[in-house]
Amino acid sequence: MQKLQLLQNQFNPTSDDIFFHIVQAPPDPIFGIANAYKADTSNTKIDLGVGAYRTDEEKPYVFEIIKKLEKEVVNDPTLNKEYLPIEGLADFNKGCQKLMFGQNSPLIASGQIVTAQCLGGTGALRVGFEFVKRHIPGDVYVSKPTWSNHNQVIERAGLNQSEYPYFDPKTKGFNCAGTIECLSQARMGSIVLLHVCAHNPTGVDPTEAEWLQIADVCKKRRLVPFFDCAYQGFASGCIEKDVFAVRKFAELGFQMIVAQSFSKNMGLYNERVGAVHIVTSNKDISARVLSNLKIVIRTICSNPPAIGARIAAKILTDEKNFNAWVEELKTVTGRIIKMRTLLKQELDNLKVPGNWDHITRQTGFFTFTGLTPEQCDLLTKQYHVYLLRSGRMSMAGITSKNVRYLAESIKAVVQNK
Amino acid sequence: MQCFRALRYFSVWSQVPMGPADPILGVAAQFKADPSSTKVNLSIGAYRDNDGKPVVLDSVKRAEQIIKEKKLDNEYLPVEGLQSFIDASIKLGYGDAYYAQNGKSIAGCQVLSGTGAVRLGFEFAKKFLPQGTKVYMPNPTWPNHHNIARMAGLEILEYRYFDPKTRGVDFSGLVEDLNKAQNGSVILFHACAHNPTGCDLTTAQWTQLLDLTKKKNFLPFFDMAYQGFTSGDVNKDAEAVRLFTAQGVPIVLGQSFAKNMGLYGQRTGCLSFVCANQQEREKVVSQLKLLARPLWSSPPLHGARVADIILNTPELNQLWLQEVKMMANRIQLMRVSLANNLKNLGSPHDWSHISKQIGMFAFTGVGPEHVKELIAKYHIYLLSSGRISIAGLNEGNVKYVAEAFHDVTKNTKL
Numbered sequence: 001m002q003k004l005q006l007l008q009n010q011f012n013p014t015s016d017d018i019f020f021h022i023v024q025a026p027p028d029p030i031f032g033i034a035n036a037y038k039a040d041t042s043n044t045k046i047d048l049g050v051g052a053y054r055t056d057e058e059k060p061y062v063f064e065i066i067k068k069l070e071k072e073v074v075n076d077p078t079l080n081k082e083y084l085p086i087e088g089l090a091d092f093n094k095g096c097q098k099l100m101f102g103q104n105s106p107l108i109a110s111g112q113i114v115t116a117q118c119l120g121g122t123g124a125l126r127v128g129f130e131f132v133k134r135h136i137p138g139d140v141y142v143s144k145p146t147w148s149n150h151n152q153v154i155e156r157a158g159l160n161q162s163e164y165p166y167f168d169p170k171t172k173g174f175n176c177a178g179t180i181e182c183l184s185q186a187r188m189g190s191i192v193l194l195h196v197c198a199h200n201p202t203g204v205d206p207t208e209a210e211w212l213q214i215a216d217v218c219k220k221r222r223l224v225p226f227f228d229c230a231y232q233g234f235a236s237g238c239i240e241k242d243v244f245a246v247r248k249f250a251e252l253g254f255q256m257i258v259a260q261s262f263s264k265n266m267g268l269y270n271e272r273v274g275a276v277h278i279v280t281s282n283k284d285i286s287a288r289v290l291s292n293l294k295i296v297i298r299t300i301c302s303n304p305p306a307i308g309a310r311i312a313a314k315i316l317t318d319e320k321n322f323n324a325w326v327e328e329l330k331t332v333t334g335r336i337i338k339m340r341t342l343l344k345q346e347l348d349n350l351k352v353p354g355n356w357d358h359i360t361r362q363t364g365f366f367t368f369t370g371l372t373p374e375q376c377d378l379l380t381k382q383y384h385v386y387l388l389r390s391g392r393m394s395m396a397g398i399t400s401k402n403v404r405y406l407a408e409s410i411k412a413v414v415q416n417k
Numbered sequence: 418m419q420c421f422r423a424l425r426y427f428s429v430w431s432q433v434p435m436g437p438a439d440p441i442l443g444v445a446a447q448f449k450a451d452p453s454s455t456k457v458n459l460s461i462g463a464y465r466d467n468d469g470k471p472v473v474l475d476s477v478k479r480a481e482q483i484i485k486e487k488k489l490d491n492e493y494l495p496v497e498g499l500q501s502f503i504d505a506s507i508k509l510g511y512g513d514a515y516y517a518q519n520g521k522s523i524a525g526c527q528v529l530s531g532t533g534a535v536r537l538g539f540e541f542a543k544k545f546l547p548q549g550t551k552v553y554m555p556n557p558t559w560p561n562h563h564n565i566a567r568m569a570g571l572e573i574l575e576y577r578y579f580d581p582k583t584r585g586v587d588f589s590g591l592v593e594d595l596n597k598a599q600n601g602s603v604i605l606f607h608a609c610a611h612n613p614t615g616c617d618l619t620t621a622q623w624t625q626l627l628d629l630t631k632k633k634n635f636l637p638f639f640d641m642a643y644q645g646f647t648s649g650d651v652n653k654d655a656e657a658v659r660l661f662t663a664q665g666v667p668i669v670l671g672q673s674f675a676k677n678m679g680l681y682g683q684r685t686g687c688l689s690f691v692c693a694n695q696q697e698r699e700k701v702v703s704q705l706k707l708l709a710r711p712l713w714s715s716p717p718l719h720g721a722r723v724a725d726i727i728l729n730t731p732e733l734n735q736l737w738l739q740e741v742k743m744m745a746n747r748i749q750l751m752r753v754s755l756a757n758n759l760k761n762l763g764s765p766h767d768w769s770h771i772s773k774q775i776g777m778f779a780f781t782g783v784g785p786e787h788v789k790e791l792i793a794k795y796h797i798y799l800l801s802s803g804r805i806s807i808a809g810l811n812e813g814n815v816k817y818v819a820e821a822f823h824d825v826t827k828n829t830k831l
Contacts, residue, residue: 018601018636018667019692022545025703028710031496052492060490074481080471082463083681086442119529122714130568135433152711156540224429255429269493270718280430291436298439298561299568300536301529305717306682 029148029388037386045384046406048397051200051365052269053332056399061332063267065324069314073307084303086294088117088275092309095316096275100229100243100260101250111283114290116276116297117304120269121230121261122149124276128226128257129157130296131278131289132191136224140191141183143167145368145390147200150193150228164192167202172358172370176210183217191224196258197242198231198364201392205235205363211245215252225249225256233265235363237333239326255279262312264365265329271308336365339398346407352414367393375413383409440560440800448798456796457814459805462612462777463681464646464744467811472744474679476737480726489722494715496706498527502721505728506687509651510641510672512659519662522692524701526709527716530686531642534671535562537688538638539569540708542603542669546636552603553595555579557802559612562605562640574598579614584770584782586616592625600633608641608670609654610776613804617647617775623657630666637661642673647776649745651677651738667691674724676777677741683720751810752779758819766831779805782831783822795821 027035033049047054055061073079087093093115097108107113118124132138140159142150143166154161165178183192194214197205206214218225227246233239246258255278262273278293280286297303315321344359359367371379371391379385385406387393398406438446444460466472497503503525508516511523528534542550552571554562555578566573576598577590595604606626611617618626630637639658645651652659661668667690674685688705692698709716727733756772771779783791783803791797797818799805810818 018546019690019697019701022697022700022704024700025707027703028496028706031493035495050493060492062490066491071485074485081473081477081679081682082471083461083675085446086439119713119717122711126712136429149710149714152707156708156711263493267491270491270715272713272715272717278430285430285433288433288435289430291438292433294439295436295564296568298532299565300533300712301684302532302561303682303684305529305684305720307719308717 033386033388036380040384040386042384044405046386046397046402048385048387048393048395051264051394051396053264053267053365053396054399056335056401058397058399058402061267063325063328065315065321065328066267066311069311069321072314073310079310081306084117084306084309086297086303087115087290088304089306089309089313091317092117092313093275095313096260097277099232099239099316100246100258100277102240102247105247105250107250107279111286112280114278114280114286114293116290116293117309118259118274118276118297119272119301119304120263120274121228121259122153123272123300123304124259124261124274125150125153125228126157126300127293127296128259128276128278129154129159131293132226132257133157133159134296135292136189136191138189138191138224139187140193140226141186142193143195143199145201146193146195166199167204167368169370172204172368173361174204174206174210176206176213180213180217183214183223184221186221186223188222189224190221191226192218193226193228194245196227196229196232196245197235198366200230200364201366201388201390202368203362203364203366204368206245208244208248211248215249215254218254219252225254227256227258229258230261231264231364232260233326233329234333234336234365237330237337239329250279255281262308266312266315266325268308268312271311272305273308273312336395339395339403340367342400342403343395343398343407346404347410350407350411352407352411354414365394365396367395369393369410371410371413378413378416379409383412385409444798444800447792451796451798453796455817457798457809457818459797459799459809459818462676462806462808464676464679464777464808465811467747467813469809469811469813472679474737474740476727476733476740477679477723479733479736480723480730483726483730484722491718494527494718494721496710496715497525497702498716499718499721499725501729502725503527503687505725506672507689509728510644510655510658510670510687510689511662512652512655515659515662519691521695522698523689524692524698524705525687525689526702526705527721528686528688528709529713529716530675530684531640531671531673532561532565533684533713533716534673534686534688535565535640536569537705537709537712538669538671539566539571541705542636542638543569543571544708545704546603547601550601550603551599552605553598554605555607555611557613558605558607576604578611579616579780581782584616584780585773586618586622588618588622592629595626595629595633595635598633598635602633602635603638604630604635605638605640606657608639608644608657610643610647610778612642612776613778613800613802614780615774615776615778616780618657620656620660623660627661627664627666630661631664636669637666638669638671640671643676643776644672645677645738645741646745649742651741662691667693674720678724678727678737680720680723683723684717685720685724748777748807751807751815754815755807755810755819758816759823762819762823764823764827766826777806777808779807781805781822783826787825787829790825791821794825797821
């Protein structure tokens, strides 16, 4: 009787059912692969999908300094769980400005940088683009290729987007001439999304001279640079060198937007720690910009999560903590660079056909291997090596134990045995 | 180089106007800046103890200890968030019996507290409901509801809710407005402890609305930010949600753990949709993820872990239920105290609505002019709508607040 009652309480779905027409969305291109890897039972499987750092034991890594500071934050009796201001933790924001623009940047003193704490890099991008949508008319130019979520964020913010030819498949390097030509034909006032360093997915960055050329065309066409910085410290291993482009553009007087993430370089992935910066021409305009940024943030999350920002702030505002973090980051980055070298050596030793110089030439988490989607599918299905179908490999997933197997698998799919 | 310097004088942002200050958080900022030693903050909806201090619940502290001992990593959560938290949250909202029977067909997603639930829910509604579907909100409602609906591109209409004459619910007006509403509309309901009025519907009234919902094929969107915090009983506070779902009406539910677990700054919440079956649930979750990814990629973990541990550890769950009851009781006590104090001062007005209303807020009935005077003369901070946060009252300041209210209203109308 009870079962019947409960059955009767279930409504009968018909085409009147409001969600009847909803179709299954495709899995996220990146997180989807992580799920497939998790489900794979093979003991030779390798995860080169999502850009999250792994140790040489294939384990996730929590920075020692983060562990220490997290304890401090959780055990601090003076801290409570109250709401942060809409724009986030002030100490954190100030620290982010210094890390991005330089300790002594005159823009900080003059109040020309508007900063708001955001939900990781994604949050900073979304807030930045929602702000753009509301306040400056313009289409967005994104690199071809770019991080898949860029396209979704820009679309959801209601902006139009087109591509500039960033990656040259022939040289497996940066297509400077192509990029400049495309941007020189962009409508004035367009927004250009630029990766500050360790370009995702290609690992290919412009040289300093090439950045000056990009600055030049942006000046000529009055383009608004929107920098995405998710890997400061991971490209060259030097945190100042990695943000050369942002600091150069700032020095050249650009007004621009910067999205900054601490997911990777502080390993704070799941606490969603990031910031958006808007560089203005004076502090009165800054006040107006901040008030509008707050309106955007208020309708997404009201105010940002506290704990990750508190931990990051302790690093950014204390010299001892900061130095400890920089040292640890160098170790982490060093391992990735070592894996690049090892993989190239193995590929050379196995005499795998093709030129693999780009593996050590590219920087950051990722390598655009040049493998075709079909080769990637084979790598995954037959050899249990998980990477993106674009050929993007996360080098952080390579270890001294699996690098040979990886090289052998690549050889096999390239020769298509 | 000189051309580059000229860039600084041309401002990309010159057309950006000054945005209006947030009506709620703006007042809190004013309070913070006030140096007066008698200042009282009755503006923001955050719980305070009898010493006027923010509270970190013991159940929360203990959950955090457990987390520390587990030595967990900081890896990305999946886009939809922490599944065990989502399941526990849904169970809390919908009730054990309904969850046992229908849990597999409820699509859930961890979100950035109540705000995130409304934003993601409204984005989903905009994308998947027929074009031109309207959203009805009570008049008044939390101002951010309007902002979020606008950002999501939804058309908002209002239904009458608060009757300034009775300082209660204008139920006949409400029913009239909803009767006239377009079939298939989304109706935003505050599940309990209506913000800002503190006036809730009775069981009989909810039952009437349930019939209306069925008749007009409404999609009810319950915003539940005060479960447990309202009456002190989590099941009683979710009564409306359970009434609707027991009758097989598909609903959307937004849950916040900011107040009832004191997790404010951790931004912990859950959004759920009642679906027809498991297959539909999977489709809805997949689409929610598609919308969440470009908002925040994945939600923050810490608060969800805390809530998950509390809800899933029987001893901590019991402790939490006691703590939330204690908070609700103190608020109720302050309501009665304020109303009694005003009566004892010989106020010409009837303040009984203050003790009759429920939850964090009271719509006192004072107007913008009164509010200006309360701020300027007495350093008592409240919203110009007359809304006060009862949690800001305590045994140390309730008499002072009563005297101030009496002073500014004794010679005026309310």
